[in-house]
Amino acid sequence: MDKLNNEILFSRLKDRFPDTILNTDEPYGLFTIEVDKSHIIEVLEFLKKDEELQFIYLTDITAVHYPERDLSIGVVYHLHSFVNKLRIRLKVFINGGNPEIPSATVLWKGANWMERETYDFFGVRFLDHPDLNRILNMDDMEVFPMRKEYPLEDPNRVDKKDYFFGR
Amino acid sequence: MTNIKLGAAPPGVEGAGFFATSLDKVIGLARANSLWPLPFATSCCGIEFMATMGADYDLARFGAERPSFSPRQSDMLLVMGTIAKKMAPVLKQVYTQMAEPRWVIAVGACASSGGIFDTYSVLQGIDEIIPVDVYVPGCPPRPEAILDGVMRLQEIVKNESLNRRNTPEYKALLEKYGIQTNNG
Numbered sequence: 001m002d003k004l005n006n007e008i009l010f011s012r013l014k015d016r017f018p019d020t021i022l023n024t025d026e027p028y029g030l031f032t033i034e035v036d037k038s039h040i041i042e043v044l045e046f047l048k049k050d051e052e053l054q055f056i057y058l059t060d061i062t063a064v065h066y067p068e069r070d071l072s073i074g075v076v077y078h079l080h081s082f083v084n085k086l087r088i089r090l091k092v093f094i095n096g097g098n099p100e101i102p103s104a105t106v107l108w109k110g111a112n113w114m115e116r117e118t119y120d121f122f123g124v125r126f127l128d129h130p131d132l133n134r135i136l137n138m139d140d141m142e143v144f145p146m147r148k149e150y151p152l153e154d155p156n157r158v159d160k161k162d163y164f165f166g167r
Numbered sequence: 168m169t170n171i172k173l174g175a176a177p178p179g180v181e182g183a184g185f186f187a188t189s190l191d192k193v194i195g196l197a198r199a200n201s202l203w204p205l206p207f208a209t210s211c212c213g214i215e216f217m218a219t220m221g222a223d224y225d226l227a228r229f230g231a232e233r234p235s236f237s238p239r240q241s242d243m244l245l246v247m248g249t250i251a252k253k254m255a256p257v258l259k260q261v262y263t264q265m266a267e268p269r270w271v272i273a274v275g276a277c278a279s280s281g282g283i284f285d286t287y288s289v290l291q292g293i294d295e296i297i298p299v300d301v302y303v304p305g306c307p308p309r310p311e312a313i314l315d316g317v318m319r320l321q322e323i324v325k326n327e328s329l330n331r332r333n334t335p336e337y338k339a340l341l342e343k344y345g346i347q348t349n350n351g
Contacts, residue, residue, distance in 0.1 A: 136253075137252075137288060138252050138253040141252075141287075145287045152287060153287070154281065154285060154286060154287055156291045156295060157280075157281060157285050157291045158280075159280055160285060
């Protein structure tokens with residue numbers, strides 16, 4: 001068997017999921033695929049449990065907000081196959097008004113806190129997550145601060161008002 | 168011969184074998200020279216405070232020999248470092264657990280105004296949640312600056328009313344912060 005690389009990985013995925021993979025890219029050598037949210041758990045499960053691929057390590061789950069797009073929230077998964085020394089990135093774009101996606105806690109227990117963090121900062125609701133609440137910000141915060149419609153700065157700041165700088 | 172300089176006595180009436188002054192002044196002098204600090208250190212200003220407590224700068228010279236680490240037995244709360252909003256209720260609880268009379272020094276830019284952390288997760292100065300007596304500027308301030316802040320607080324303590332806790336201004340101030348004041 002050849003050493004697993006991005007091309008072999010892509011053909012394996014293409015064989016197994018002929019219609020599911022929407023887009024592929026390889027920025028800086030990191031193989032990246034885009035998947036629909038209804039198939040993300042299937043694809044993750046295949047990558048994790050396939051005897052050859054063995055992407056057993058979930059490096060991170062996070063999100064990106066693109067306010068100008070129709071599907072404005074991109075949920076990003078990073079997986080690592082230790083035995084093959086290979087990484088893969090999966091992106092799922094979902095509706096920003098009602099961001100819901102199945103939870104990956106069915107595959108990795110460690111997804112629990114990553115999904116809580118993503119919920120905390122972007123408001124993405126992971127369905128069937130065992131305990132989806134804020135993890136880093138204070139509990140009574142009312143916004144999801146990494147979404148672009150909310151200001152980064154604190155409104156109570158007094159010494160950065162424009163008139164102090166002649167603006 | 169010793170080169171230790173004694174503090175000046177408060178103004179009063181002196182005669183053979185007696186010295187009379189007002190109780191306010193004596194108590195103020197006693198309080199000012201035994202301020203027990205409660206260090207609430209969350210970041211680099213706390214490191215400067217460690218130098219301040221160390222032998223070179225020696226905060227103990229000013230009667231602050233015993234860092235308390237318990238709010239119940241301390242007079243001077245030193246808040247040193249960035250206070251995240253999630254930490255704010257903890258800081259407020261520490262302050263309310265301190266017995267009167269109590270004073271607060273905000274050490275460094277973060278505790279005074281949020282500093283460089285103008286962001287959604289950081290408290291923009293601890294005076295949003297508790298009253299502050301002295302602000303020490305610097306990022307972080309040198310130990311000399313912290314000592315200067317403590318000496319300024321000593322001046323406040325010497326000159327303020329013995330019963331500050333019962334003055335209507337003080338009660339109004341605490342009520343503005345939502346802190347209970349029914350302490351007799």
